Amino acid sequence: ACSHRLWPEIENTVMEQVAMAKLGVGECGAGWQLFAEDGEMKMYRREEEMNGLVVDPLKAVHVVKGITGYELCHYFFSPQYRYDWETTLEHMVVVETISEDTIVFQQTHKRIWPASQRDAVFWSHMRKLSDDQDTEGPGLWAVVNKSTELPNYPANAGKCVRVYLTVCLLCQTLVNPPKNGGPVTREDISCKITYCSVVNPGGWAPASVLRAVYKREYPKFLKRFTAYVINQTKDKPITF
Numbered sequence: 180a181c182s183h184r185l186w187p188e189i190e191n192t193v194m195e196q197v198a199m200a201k202l203g204v205g206e207c208g209a210g211w212q213l214f215a216e217d218g219e220m221k222m223y224r225r226e227e228e229m230n231g232l233v234v235d236p237l238k239a240v241h242v243v244k245g246i247t248g249y250e251l252c253h254y255f256f257s258p259q260y261r262y263d264w265e266t267t268l269e270h271m272v273v274v275e276t277i278s279e280d281t282i283v284f285q286q287t288h289k290r291i292w293p294a295s296q297r298d299a300v301f302w303s304h305m306r307k308l309s310d311d312q313d314t315e316g317p318g319l320w321a322v323v324n325k326s327t328e329l330p331n332y333p334a335n336a337g338k339c340v341r342v343y344l345t346v347c348l349l350c351q352t353l354v355n356p357p358k359n360g361g362p363v364t365r366e367d368i369s370c371k372i373t374y375c376s377v378v379n380p381g382g383w384a385p386a387s388v389l390r391a392v393y394k395r396e397y398p399k400f401l402k403r404f405t406a407y408v409i410n411q412t413k414d415k416p417i418t419f
């Protein structure tokens with residue numbers, strides 16, 4: 180995989196995205212505004228436009244009990260589960276499997292009225308990161324998705340407007356070993372999640388419409404996805 184043409188970009192993007200994900204939303208002076216909250220899940224956005232297009236960066240933080248960072252990243256990265264949890268997905272193609280941890284996708288998303296239908300072409304990479312603090316711990320896992328150009332999937336060639344996205348799912352597993360020294364069970368683990376995304380909608384769509392869609396779709400997506408992983412893993416051995 181290190182020889183692949185995308186490798187340098189993947190390496191740089193992962194480092195940059197993980198560094199950004201680790202930054203707290205800090206004092207809200209940094210422009211992050213809380214727009215959705217549900218229990219442990221908090222969603223922030225910054226209102227940003229690029230030549231008239233809404234490209235509001237999104238940062239969500241969440242803590243989920245009973246699953247590991249590896250498990251969350253595995254179900255997020257692996258194509259075979261995506262239709263189960265990604266409700267806005269109309270069609271997904273695995274364009275290229277660069278390695279077991281790097282895949283190129285083409286996805287068509289269901290049309291969200293009144294915007295025209297969108298598609299995305301992006302590479303997706305999953306990786307374990309060394310957790311600076313404790314090296315031997317379960318550590319940090321991340322999946323980074325970033326739009327890329329593919330000659331065989333030219334942008335805006337068919338009915339869909341091409342979106343440009345950069346997404347980072349950063350997960351830290353927290354283990355609370357049982358007092359009695361017994362084996363670690365799912366009651367003793369939780370996962371701290373940071374999900375960052377910037378989606379440039381490609382073609383024009385009304386700012387009010389896009390912001391309403393983001394406000395509705397992102398909380399739904401993160402809640403549905405985490406519930407899906409909890410359900411998929413509850414009767415399986417823990418994978419760190």
Ligand SMILES: O=S(=O)(CCO)c1ccc(-c2ccc(C3CCCC3)c([C@H]3C[C@H]3c3ccccn3)c2)cc1
Nearest residue numbers: 265267294297324342346378380392393396397400
């Ligand atoms: O995390 S991923 O990599 C998971 C792999 O599927 C991801 C997440 C989000 C998107 C996406 C793509 C298009 C749109 C919009 C833009 C104009 C009209 C459609 C949106 C906005 C609508 C928001 C949204 C948020 C979450 C889920 C779906 N929809 C989001 C794509 C990939």
